[in-house]
Amino acid sequence: MDPRVHEHAEVLVDWSARIDAGDDVVVSVGPDxxxxxxxxxxQVGERGAxxxxxxxxxxxxxxxxxxVGDVPEPEHERALFEAADVYLRLGGGxxxxxxxxxxxxxxRAVREAHAAxxxxxYDTRWVSTVHPTRSLAQQANMSYAAYRDFVYDAxxxxxxxxxxEMAVLKDRLDAGSEVRLVGPGTDLAMSIEGRTAVNSAASVAYDSHNLPSGEVFTAPADTEGEVTFDVPMTLQGQSVRDVTLRFEEGEVVAHDAAEGANVIGDILDTDAGARRLGELGIGMNRGIDRFTDNILFDEKMGDTVHLALGRAYDACLPEGEAGNDSTVHVDMITDVSEDSRMEIDGxxxxxxxxxxxxxxxxx
Structure with a gap:
């Protein structure tokens, strides 16, 4: 076995999930x-969990x-997580x-049935990661050996x-009132007044739930303008490319895409919250140096900004305030490496x- 697999597991258990003796841990394992x-x-056993x-x-x-037809609420699955302290998702399909x-x-029916x-x-110390697989290497147009190196570098x-390093940007966002993104096909303004940015350093101790991570994100509101997402991606198992969204009074009023416009339309029609933003994220992980058609990596890449339609994370909101609510949280990415700028309060x-x-x- 590649020794980096054991290093990956150790980072996941100790740094990311902070597993300790007595914890009840649920691990979801992908086929590969x-x-x-x-x-x-x-690692979990050695820590007495x-x-x-x-x-x-x-x-x-x-x-x-x-x-299944009508989708029943999976009460047994909810009970499993209610009894767990930690949930780890090991992707690898x-x-x-x-x-x-x-x-x-x-x-939509499945998402609604799984709301609880x-x-x-989300009430557990949950962390999602992936094991490098041949299918993911193929999706990234990389050899399996090169893809393994890529994953472990990240x-x-x-x-x-x-x-x-990321704390510098978090402090700027926390003190700010408005973010403006400007670039090819993009001129978008968002309020961040009263929001708290998350320094997403791949650990639940930072309110961060992905490994790898390496982004700073917050929950925007009152979005106005247009944005173009020029990084190709796979959403709902289908290819999506060059998405444009136009916002008025915080809501998507028009959308288009060079490929996959129907997928974006389906997402927007999920519920009322799916037409509003739940996240503004800025990638800062320089260990990710190429796009791989995997949101877990691509959205963390330096020189990128991503926005998510749908659910906002409570960690970004003032206590007692409800953010944008939706059964979806769908990230899309724009490359800001050329002809682009981000402003905070001008x-x-x-x-x-x-x-x-x-x-x-x-x-």
């Missing part, structure tokens, strides 16, 4: 994430969703488009040092991917 699951199980593993297959999900032919209305399950899962970081804090406090910044 077996090696990582074995390494994680060993209990372990329950479940099987996470897109093909299994597809079979059930196409056959065999077909990244396994659920592509599940109808949009069925997807999601809330119970995951096996000095997370404490990166957290210190001050340029990033130009062409370089922050004001970094070498090479051009005011």
């Amino acid at each position: 994430a077996h090696d990582l699951a074995v390494a994680v199980a060993e 209990s372990l329950l593993s479940t099987y996470d297959s897109g093909e299994v999900d597809r079979a059930h969703r196409l056959a 065999r077909n990244t488009s396994a659920t592509a032919d599940v109808p949009a209305e069925t997807r 399950v999601r809330e119970a899962r 995951v096996l970081r000095d997370w404490e040092s990166l957290a210190d 001050e340029v804090v990033q130009r062409n991917g370089t922050f004001a406090w970094e070498d090479g910044f051009e005011a």
Whole structure:
């Protein structure tokens, strides 16, 4: 076994999920994430925590969703998460488009039926990661060996040092009232008044739930203008490219795409909250140096900004305030490495991917 698998497991258990003796841990294992699951199980056992593993297959999900008819609320699954302290998702499927032919209305019904399950899962110390697989390497147009190197370069970081770097941007966002993004096909203004940015350093101690991570994100409101997402991606198992959204009074009023416009339309029609933004995220992980058609990596890449339609995270909101609510949270990415700038309250804090406090910044 590649020794980096054990390093990945150790970072996940100790830095990301902060697992300790007595914790009840649920681990969801993708079909090709077996090696990582074995390494994680060993780490969990060494720390004196209990372990329950479940099987996470897109093909299994597809079979059930196409056959079930009316989707019942999975109360047994909710009970599982309500009893858990930690939830780890180890992604690693065999077909990244396994659920592509599940109808949009069925997807919506499943999301609605799982609303209470999601809330119970979010109440755990949950972390999502992926094991490098051949299917993900193929989706990224990379050899398997090169893809493994790519994944571990992104995951096996000095997370404490990166957290210190990202704290500079968090402080700027926390003190700000408005963010403006300007670039090719983009001129978008968002309020961040009263919001708290999350320094997403791949640990629940930072309100961060992805490994790898390496972004700073907040929950915008009152969005106005137009944005173009020029980074291709796969959404709901289908290819989507060059998406444009136009916002008025905080809501999407028009959309288009060079490919996959129907997918975006289905997402927007999910519920009222799906037409509003739940997240503004700025990628800062320089260990991710190329797009791979995997949102877990692509949205963390330096020189990118992503926006999510749908649910806002409570960690960004003042206590007692409800943010944008939706059964979806769908990220889309724009490349800001050229002809782009980000302003906070009129001050340029990033130009062409370089922050004001970094070498090479051009005011």
